[in-house]
Amino acid sequence: MNIDECESSPCQNDGTCLDKMNAYQCLCHKGVEGAMCEINRNECLSSPCKNNATCIDGYDHFSCVCLPGWEGELCDVNIDECFSHPCQNDATCVDGIDSHRCVCQPGVSGINCQQD
Template identity: 45%
Template sequence: MWLVLLATTLILIPFINCFHISNLCQNQCLNNGTCIINAEDKRESCLCSSAFSGDRCQIKINECSSSPCRHGGQCIDGLGEFMCSCLEGYEGRLCENPIDPCQNNPCENQGTCIRTQYNNNFRCVCPTNYSGRTCNIHIKDFCASSPCVLNATCENLPDGYRCYCPSNDSCDRTKIKNLT
């Protein structure tokens, strides 16, 4: 068989191992595969899309089989593609980018956000009279009236105060006073 191309000169090219795409295949390809008949030996084969494999494109390829998602992200298989559903604190196509937990400063009442190394988390350093994970709890200043004896240090607690005596002092107010 010869293929003839017409240009300014005549060129003869041998037509060997040509493939013919046809809808006349006896074994139809599945999942939008294209049937190809080898012109030389009349053998049929299927050209599958990237989402399928097999003789007749009958096997769906699992794009999640290689576990492409990182940092515990969940892989969701699609047709010829996948998507990662990231755990909180991560973003990116493969959940590869940690989100800075202090980016939007979750600490309230002028608390200072400090990023921790454990699990991409944070902690807040709260100003005086505030406590809680995000410095959202106002602590009443029970120490404002100086309830502790001379030389004792007063510490505010959420529902009272605590007095600390210096180690060389014999004051007896080292107990917690609950006011509620």
């Protein structure tokens, strides 16, 4: 007589239990592993976040917390600090990481070339 080992719901994290002869097998969802689907797979182990961002592991996903100056799902997109046109008086804006630099026209000064 075969006892249904799945009756006690041994599989965790919504794993599917397959009853076998005097045994059971758990089929785990993506993101978990282990005989009873009890281990959360750490998606941060592969270091997916770029530019020294912090990786936060979740259930079947991860998220990146970007340092200033970076954005994007993997923190791999440099924020263009020149996008808002901070430089004045026909100065040239040079984008940096979390910064910008204005190259002023002759006779103009100031961090944003705002002084004649």
